[in-house]
Amino acid sequence: MFFTYLRRELRRRRKAALVVASGLALGIALVIVVxxxxxGMSRAQDKVLESLYGLGTDMTVTKAAAAPGSGEGRPKFEFDAKGDDDATQSSDRVMVQGFQTLASSTVTRIGGQNGVAGAVGGLSLNVMKVDGQFKRGEFKQQEGTGQSGRSGPGEQGGTGQPQGEVRGGGASFDVNSYSVYGTDVTEQNLGPLTSSKITKGRTFKTSETDAKVAVVDSAYAKEKKLDTGKTVTVHGTKFTIVGVSTADSGDAAANLYIPLKQAQTLADSKDKVTTVYVKAADSQQIDQVKSTIQKNVSGTTVTTSADLADTVSGSLSTASDLAAGVGKWLSIVVLAAAFLVAGLLTSSAVSRRVREFGTLKALGWKSGRVTRQVVGEALVNGLLGGVLGIGIGLAGAYLVTAISPTLTAQLGSSGGGMGGGAGGGRFMGGPGRAAASKTLDIALTAPVSLSVILTAVGLAVAGGLIAGGFGGWRASRLRPADALRRVE
Structure with missing residues (x-):
């Protein structure tokens, strides 16, 4: 009887049911899309942060920024004189990113702190290479000046010096700067290399702690025409390329990756690292682990992913703020309005059915049964609105993913973090780039999770119950005698 009466009433009041369902559908769809x-914004930000120091890293530890004026000065290049005028001159210099290093023993100390699941050290380097040649100019004598350099009659001069000028000559040099990252090949589960995938060749072997081997970023390999099996020379040392990696985010942390010991040798920084990459045992205790490290390991700066997220600007940050702020409140307002409208429409429908409910009560229906009938109708309207809302919301999310609008994420100076101090941003490239300006283009997607769908169903049920509560309360207050005296 309940379902028969329910089906008949919904069919008879299709327009009113559709209005209620559409209002709820709009609110639910907006909630799903937002x-x-x-x-999608959160995943995009995670991708930006992973491009800085790799997957699985919760925080980084670097040396505290040095006082202004301290540290190494500008790089100097010296060239030896060569007899051949056209001889090519070449000189390179390996510099530590930020000019700030920590002792390798710091990695062990950090790894032993409470709440730390793993700690790996890395050395970030920047190599500046200058290639070119000097060309000697040619001396051009003035007309009328002999080989002896003496002027003829009526000519200016007479000092015994050749009269003329030097033409041509000069110098032509190329400056090439690239980044090199020294990675601990025995612990490859943390650090910048984890944000890249080996697309050709192989990664390092755990036995290659001091081997002259390298993994090259695919973009840099394409630019310099490098490939597996070939060699690349860094500061006079030849490294055999064993693998080519491609960054997941499209922007690699370094151009070249070599074993940590080799990087320390090149930079004359034995037993030194620039950054310690830390993984927390519990992702919910990152702030606590940060405080522990800062307290027990002096002279260091600890930077978490949340700290770096605060430095993200650009359209990604703006859109994320809008989605989290305006979008969330807009969803709440629209949803509340939809619930209110559904409740008012249901209550209004009860007012128009006063005689009907009065007759049913006169026939023996109790107030509770009338209330359940009204709530049942409203609940079906809510579920119908939920189905429509889920459909519209999924379509909206699919449209966003299909269009995949490109957002820019710019990482400004973080003042510390991975750059390793005040000089961390002097040279672009390498894992130390967090201290310098860096811009990434991220394609936005809108993934819909099961929890969002379940939330939508819950909202649909809640909307139906709220609307049914309005109408049921109104219907339960009707008395048969009063209702029969009223005319619709």
Whole structure:
């Protein structure tokens, strides 16, 4: 009887049911779209942060910034004189990113702190290479000046010096700067290399702690025409390329990756690292682990992913703020309005059915049964609105993913963090780039999770119950005698 009467009433009041369902559908769809876009924003920000120091890293530890004026000065290049005028001159210099290093023993100390699941050290380097040649100019004598350099009659001069000028000559040099990252090949589960995939060749072997081997970024390999099996020379040392890696985010942390010991030798920084990459045992305790490290390991700066996220600007940050702020509140307002409208429409429908409910009560229906009938109709309207809302929301999320609008994420100076101090941003490239300006283009997606769908169903049920509560309360207050005296 309940379902028969329910089906008949919904069919008879299709327009009113559709209005209620459409209002709820709009609110639910907006919630799904905003939630999915917010999830996409979060994933985009995670991708930006992973491009800085790799997957799985919760925080980085670097040496505290040095006092102004301290540290190494500008790089100097010296060239030896060579007899051949056209001889090519070449000189390079290996510099530590930020000019600030920590002792390798710091990695062990950090790894032993409470809440730390793993700690790996790395050395970030920047290599500046200058290639070119000097060309000697040619001396051009003035007309009328003999080989002896004496002027003829009526000519200026007479000092015994040749009269003329030097033409041509000069110098032509190329400056090439690239980044090199020294990685601990025995612990490759943390650090910048984890944000890249080996697309050709292989990665390092755990036995290659001091081997002259290298993994090259695919973009740099294409630019310099490098490939597996070939060699690349860094500061006079030849490294055999064993693998080519491609960054997941499209922007690698370094151009070349070599074993940590080799990087320390090149930079004359034995037992030194620039950055310690830390993984927390519990992702919910990152702030606590940060405080522990800062307290027990003096002279260091600890930077978490949340700290770096605060430095992200550009359209990605703006869109994320809109989705989290305006989008969330807009969803709440629209949803509340939809619930209110559904409740008012249901209550209004009860007012128009006063005689009907009065007759049913006169026939023996109790107030509770009338209330359940009204709530049942409203609940079906809510579920119908939920189905429509989920459909519209999924379509909206799919449209966002299909269009994949490109957002820019710019990482400004963080003042510390991975750059390793005040000089961390002097040279672009390498894992130390977090201290310098860096811009990434990220394609936005809008993934819809099961939890969002379940939330939508819950909202649909809640909307139906709220609307049914309005109408049921109104219907339960009707008395048969009063209702029969009223005319619709």
């Amino acid at each position: 939630s999915s876009v917010s999830t």
